[in-house]
Amino acid sequence: MQTLTRRDFLRYCGLSAAAMALTSSKLGLLSEALANPSAPSVIWLHGSSCTGDSVSFLNRISDAFPTTVADVLTGAVNLVFHTTLMTPAGDAAVSELKRVYEKGNYVLVLEGGVPTAFHGGPCVVYSLNGQETTYMQAVQEMSARALAIVCAGTCASFGGIPASGSNPTGVKSVHELTGRQTINISGCPANPDWVAWAIVQLLTGTPVNLDADGRPTALYSTRLSGAAAPALIHDKCPRNNLVNPGAPAEATSFTNCDGRCTIQLGCRGPHTKSRCDGAWNIKATDPNNPPNQRWRNNWCIGVNGNCHGCVEKNFPGPQSFYTPYVP
Numbered sequence: 001m002q003t004l005t006r007r008d009f010l011r012y013c014g015l016s017a018a019a020m021a022l023t024s025s026k027l028g029l030l031s032e033a034l035a036n037p038s039a040p041s042v043i044w045l046h047g048s049s050c051t052g053d054s055v056s057f058l059n060r061i062s063d064a065f066p067t068t069v070a071d072v073l074t075g076a077v078n079l080v081f082h083t084t085l086m087t088p089a090g091d092a093a094v095s096e097l098k099r100v101y102e103k104g105n106y107v108l109v110l111e112g113g114v115p116t117a118f119h120g121g122p123c124v125v126y127s128l129n130g131q132e133t134t135y136m137q138a139v140q141e142m143s144a145r146a147l148a149i150v151c152a153g154t155c156a157s158f159g160g161i162p163a164s165g166s167n168p169t170g171v172k173s174v175h176e177l178t179g180r181q182t183i184n185i186s187g188c189p190a191n192p193d194w195v196a197w198a199i200v201q202l203l204t205g206t207p208v209n210l211d212a213d214g215r216p217t218a219l220y221s222t223r224l225s226g227a228a229a230p231a232l233i234h235d236k237c238p239r240n241n242l243v244n245p246g247a248p249a250e251a252t253s254f255t256n257c258d259g260r261c262t263i264q265l266g267c268r269g270p271h272t273k274s275r276c277d278g279a280w281n282i283k284a285t286d287p288n289n290p291p292n293q294r295w296r297n298n299w300c301i302g303v304n305g306n307c308h309g310c311v312e313k314n315f316p317g318p319q320s321f322y323t324p325y326v327p
C-alpha cells in the first residue's frame with residue numbers, strides 16, 4: 001500500500017505554490033508544522049453531498065503523485081477520520097475519533113450539508129457500541145471543540161444542491177446549524193488547491209481573512225463591480241469583449257456558441273466572485289511530470305461552458321442554468 005508522506009505533501013505544496021499563493025517562508029513553516037508531533041489532527045466528516053470534494057482533492061494530489069486513492073493524505077497530515085479514506089472501520093475508527101475529539105487539538109473539515117429534518121436521521125455518520133450518531137449530532141458536537149472548521153464545498157458552506165428544490169431532509173449549512181464561523185471553501189466541487197491552502201494556513205497558525213460569506217479573500221473576490229482586482233469570472237473571460245475586444249458577438253444558441261459570450265444562455269459569470277481562471281487544472285510547471293500532466297488549464301469558461309456560479313450562496317437556485325440569469 002502506497003502512502004503520501006509528509007515529504008510528498010510538502011512537494012505537492014511546493015509544486016502548487018503559485019496556485020495556492022504559498023511563499024517559500026510559508027512552506028518552511030509548513031515543514032516545521034508537519035514535523036511537530038503535537039500538530040493538530042484533521043477530522044473530515046461527510047454529510048449530504050456527492051463526495052465530489054474529496055474526489056476532486058484526491059484527483060489533484062494523485063496527478064502530482066501517483067498514489068492509490070485510498071491512501072492519499074493519510075501519511076501527510078494526521079487525518080484521523082475520513083469515511084472513504086481510512087483503513088480502520090467500525091468501533092475502532094470511531095474510538096480514535098472520540099479520543100482526538102476529547103483532546104480538542106483538531107481541525108474539522110466538513111463536506112456536505114446537514115440534514116436537520118427527522119432529527120437528523122437521513123444521515124448517520126458512524127455508530128459506536130451500537131449507538132448511531134447522525135451527521136447533525138456529530139457536527140454540533142465536533143464543531144464545539146474544533147480549533148477551526150473548514151467547509152469543503154458549497155453544500156457544507158451554504159447548503160448547495162442538497163438544500164435546493166423539494167428535498168424533504170431540511171438541509172442546512174454548517175454555519176446555519178452551529179452559528180460558528182466557518183472557513184468556506186465553496187465550489188461544486190471545492191477547488192482542491194484551495195482546500196489544501198486552508199489546511200496549510202491552519203497548520204501554520206496563519207490568520208485567514210474572510211469575506212461576508214466566510215470565504216478567504218485570498219481566494220475569492222470581495223466585489224461585484226468596479227475595476228480594481230480582476231476576480232469576477234466575467235472579468236477574466238476571453239468571451240467578454242471588454243477583456244478581449246476581438247470577441248465575437250453573444251451566442252443565442254448552443255449550436256453557435258464556440259468562443260461566444262453565453263450570457264443569454266444562462267452564464268452567471270458577471271455575478272460570480274471567484275478566481276477560477278488558472279486555478280483549475282493549472283498548467284504543471286514541473287518538467288518531470290509526464291507529458292499528459294502538462295495540459296491542464298480547463299476551467300468552465302475554458303472548455304466553452306457556462307459559469308454556473310457554483311461558489312455562490314445562491315447556487316444552484318430555482319432558475320434553470322440555461323436561461324438568462326436574474327440574481
Ligand code: SF4
Nearest residue numbers: 237240261262267269
Ligand atoms: S461567457 Fe459568461 S463570463 Fe464570459 S463574458 Fe459572457 S457572461 Fe461573462
Ligand code: SF4
Nearest residue numbers: 276300307308309310
Ligand atoms: S467557473 Fe463558475 S461554475 Fe466553474 S468552477 Fe468557477 S465558479 Fe464554479
